[in-house]
Amino acid sequence: MRLPIVTLSTQERWSCHQCGICCRGSLVPLDDADLQRLAGQKWEEHPDFKGIAVTTKLSLGANRRRLAHRDDGSCVFLQNDGLCRIHAELGFDAKPKICRVFPLQLIPRDKDIALTIRRACPSAAADLGASVDDHLPWMRKMVEEGKLFPSAAPAPIFKQGEKRDWKIVRVLLNAVSELLRDERYPPVRRLVHAIRLAELLHRAKTASLSDAKVEELIATICTLVYEEAKPYFSERAAPNASARILFRSMASDYARLHPKYRAKKGMGERIKLFRNAISIFRGRGALPDLKPALPAGSYEDLEHALGRIDPSIDLPLARMIETTSASYMYAIADRGHWSIIESVLGLAATFPVGLWLLRWSSIGREPTEKDMLDIVVALERGQGATQLTGKVQRSRLRTLASSGELARLVVWYAA
Numbered sequence: 014m015r016l017p018i019v020t021l022s023t024q025e026r027w028s029c030h031q032c033g034i035c036c037r038g039s040l041v042p043l044d045d046a047d048l049q050r051l052a053g054q055k056w057e058e059h060p061d062f063k064g065i066a067v068t069t070k071l072s073l074g075a076n077r078r079r080l081a082h083r084d085d086g087s088c089v090f091l092q093n094d095g096l097c098r099i100h101a102e103l104g105f106d107a108k109p110k111i112c113r114v115f116p117l118q119l120i121p122r123d124k125d126i127a128l129t130i131r132r133a134c135p136s137a138a139a140d141l142g143a144s145v146d147d148h149l150p151w152m153r154k155m156v157e158e159g160k161l162f163p164s165a166a167p168a169p170i171f172k173q174g175e176k177r178d179w180k181i182v183r184v185l186l187n188a189v190s191e192l193l194r195d196e197r198y199p200p201v202r203r204l205v206h207a208i209r210l211a212e213l214l215h216r217a218k219t220a221s222l223s224d225a226k227v228e229e230l231i232a233t234i235c236t237l238v239y240e241e242a243k244p245y246f247s248e249r250a251a252p253n254a255s256a257r258i259l260f261r262s263m264a265s266d267y268a269r270l271h272p273k274y275r276a277k278k279g280m281g282e283r284i285k286l287f288r289n290a291i292s293i294f295r296g297r298g299a300l301p302d303l304k305p306a307l308p309a310g311s312y313e314d315l316e317h318a319l320g321r322i323d324p325s326i327d328l329p330l331a332r333m334i335e336t337t338s339a340s341y342m343y344a345i346a347d348r349g350h351w352s353i354i355e356s357v358l359g360l361a362a363t364f365p366v367g368l369w370l371l372r373w374s375s376i377g378r379e380p381t382e383k384d385m386l387d388i389v390v391a392l393e394r395g396q397g398a399t400q401l402t403g404k405v406q407r408s409r410l411r412t413l414a415s416s417g418e419l420a421r422l423v424v425w426y427a428a
């Protein structure tokens with residue numbers, strides 16, 4: 014049965030402004046049809062690709078593959094004129110599926126497919142251009158012509174070690190989305206509500222409960238989170254030292270996904286990474302050299318209060334969290350065995366990371382909306398980055414949440 018394609022109730026916008034960022038530093042996973050198509054194109058026989066692999070493992074030890082990058086992180090098919098080699102030589106339909114539609118994205122769910130945009134594109138992060146509804150007929154045509162094959166997705170894991178079907182999974186995803194869109198509260202408060210929901214549900218012994226009882230429990234917790242969140246604001250306290258170490262190492266991983274950062278390789282880089290690990294631990298000393306993406310400075314520079322900033326600067330970050338939760342993308346994204354609880358924590362963590370990176374971007378000056386748009390691109394790229402979707406990141410999030418420190422980090426870096 015073909016599922017209907019729907020757009021979100023909140024309007025999203027995007028048109029391509031040809032910045033070329035999507036061909037630099039992005040990971041493009043390939044499915045079997047993409048791999049077959051690329052193999053048939055025989056790039057290994059092309060004089061410009063002799064000895065150059067056009068695909069590589071998605072991550073160390075993974076079975077899936079992605080498009081290969083050059084040393085500077087750009088796609089192996091990106092030409093000097095900014096165009097795609099596959100498109101230029103063989104046409105639009107010859108490209109991998111993701112490249113054909115990016116940043117539009119279809120999120121297959123149980124009863125429908127959500128059409129949304131990936132904010133890893135700066136124009137999408139800024140909601141610039143045509144409404145996503147305007148792109149709907151084209152996406153429908155792509156599906157009808159068999160160029161995209163979305164099919165109903167299995168329900169994401171409810172809790173660690175606990176699988177439930179879509180009916181109850183949808184209840185939880187909608188509860189999270191409603192908390193995150195509750196306009197009676199500022200975004201920081203909404204995130205603490207969602208974190209408390211995730212933490213309380215994680216602690217509850219639900220394995221033997223029926224779906225009806227779990228639904229009741231979710232509804233009850235949703236009424237409790239408002240009181241639960243209050244002490245984080247009335248007794249605002251600095252996160253403890255261990256939480257700050259975990260947070261800095263997570264935020265540094267996101268910093269390397271900044272669209273202006275060009276990855277470097279070699280022994281010199283490995284030594285710098287080692288030195289940076291020491292600074293992350295101490296919370297003192299020079300920040301890693303990520304120029305021109307981010308300015309030079311020290312870890313101490315990122316601990317000052319942000320003060321009041323123009324709401325237009327916060328907006329792209331708030332929009333990313335809102336639309337990612339409304340589409341369920343944060344929970345359905347391909348991250349192996351993450352549960353919804355872990356995905357909620359991961360989404361919430363992007364908020365303090367975003368504001369920490371905003372402090373870094375604007376060392377010595379006032380932050381701007383452009384700073385935040387680049388940061389949102391980095392945060393969105395984290396959805397598919399190995400270092401932020403693997404065991405290390407899950408363990409960071411679980412440790413932060415179990416001690417209540419994730420909510421504390423959210424509140425601490427918001428101000």
Ligand code: SF4
Nearest residue numbers: 029030032033035134
């Ligand atoms: S990142 Fe967005 S605006 Fe830039 S080239 Fe890609 S699709 Fe176009």
